[in-house]
Amino acid sequence: xxxxxxxxxxxxxxxxxxxxxxxxxxxxxxxxxxxxxxxxxxxxxxxxxxxxxxxxxxxxxxxxxxxxxxxxxxxxxxxxxxxxxxxxxxxxxxxxxxxxxxxxxxxxxxxxxxxxxxxxxxxxxxxxxxxxxxxxxxxxxxxxxxxxxxxxxxxxxxxxxxxxxxxxxxxxxxxxxxxxxxxxxxxxxxxxxxxxxxxxxxxxxxxxxxxxxxxxxxxxxxxxxxxxxxxxxxxxxxxxxxxxxxxxxxxxxxxxxxxxxxxxxxxxxxxxx
Numbered sequence: 001x002x003x004x005x006x007x008x009x010x011x012x013x014x015x016x017x018x019x020x021x022x023x024x025x026x027x028x029x030x031x032x033x034x035x036x037x038x039x040x041x042x043x044x045x046x047x048x049x050x051x052x053x054x055x056x057x058x059x060x061x062x063x064x065x066x067x068x069x070x071x072x073x074x075x076x077x078x079x080x081x082x083x084x085x086x087x088x089x090x091x092x093x094x095x096x097x098x099x100x101x102x103x104x105x106x107x108x109x110x111x112x113x114x115x116x117x118x119x120x121x122x123x124x125x126x127x128x129x130x131x132x133x134x135x136x137x138x139x140x141x142x143x144x145x146x147x148x149x150x151x152x153x154x155x156x157x158x159x160x161x162x163x164x165x166x167x168x169x170x171x172x173x174x175x176x177x178x179x180x181x182x183x184x185x186x187x188x189x190x191x192x193x194x195x196x197x198x199x200x201x202x203x204x205x206x207x208x209x210x211x212x213x214x215x216x217x218x219x220x221x222x223x224x225x226x227x228x229x230x231x232x233x234x235x236x237x238x239x240x241x242x243x244x245x246x247x248x249x250x251x252x253x254x255x256x257x258x259x260x261x262x263x264x265x266x267x268x269x270x271x272x273x
Contacts, residue, residue, distance in 0.1 A: 029201030055256030
């Protein structure tokens with residue numbers, strides 16, 4: 001089950017976009033940047049997000065590394081509705097974060113979200129989506145989280161006016177077993193986000209990826225802020241983002257600061273949401 005969502009997403013991407021058209025032929029870099037600021041835009045994208053965090057562990061020299069492979073696939077399911085499939089497959093590394101000064105590398109749990117979303121914003125400009133999210137037990141080490149099946153609701157809402165995009169994405173996951181005791185999953189994720197388009201595909205971004213572990217009664221809340229830039233290589237539109245990270249809240253001996261970089265392959269559908 002580990003790679004089911006990722007394989008399906010990549011297959012759809014390859015099948016839908018083996019010969020991407022230049023950005024200028026379909027949409028300008030500003031159009032793509034605006035869509036990229038919308039988590040449920042009608043835009044196929046395959047981000048590779050690398051996170052490096054430092055400053056925690058028993059001796060304050062711990063290192064946390066995460067590569068999130070997170071394809072986003074919009075599917076038209078009715079004249080006025082899209083189904084947005086968002087999959088996150090994390091590859092994790094931990095150095096000197098335990099008293100044994102050990103090194104651990106492997107997979108974390110896979111999260112797959114399904115947003116049912118109207119193709120057109122509301123009269124007030126609100127763009128929204130809601131649906132289920134599923135946690136697949138693909139973790140390879142207890143240090144990376146409980147290996148449990150889980151599910152729960154997810155939702156996103158945002159408004160885009162002029163150069164501004166503001167919104168929030170959230171989910172709640174319960175494991176099918178042990179959701180109220182150690183070894184289980186009972187977690188809330190809330191991500192407020194804001195971006196400002198500067199033009200020429202350049203965007204300033206900020207978000208807080210706050211999660212609360214109800215079993216351990218602990219917040220983890222990294223604040224990310226930086227920029228992204230849409231560009232093309234040959235006929236392939238892409239985006240690169242670079243953020244600095246500061247942890248507003250973290251478990252004991254958790255990280256204090258970090259860096260986040262994201263390379264995203266873009267596959268415009270030719271139809272704006």
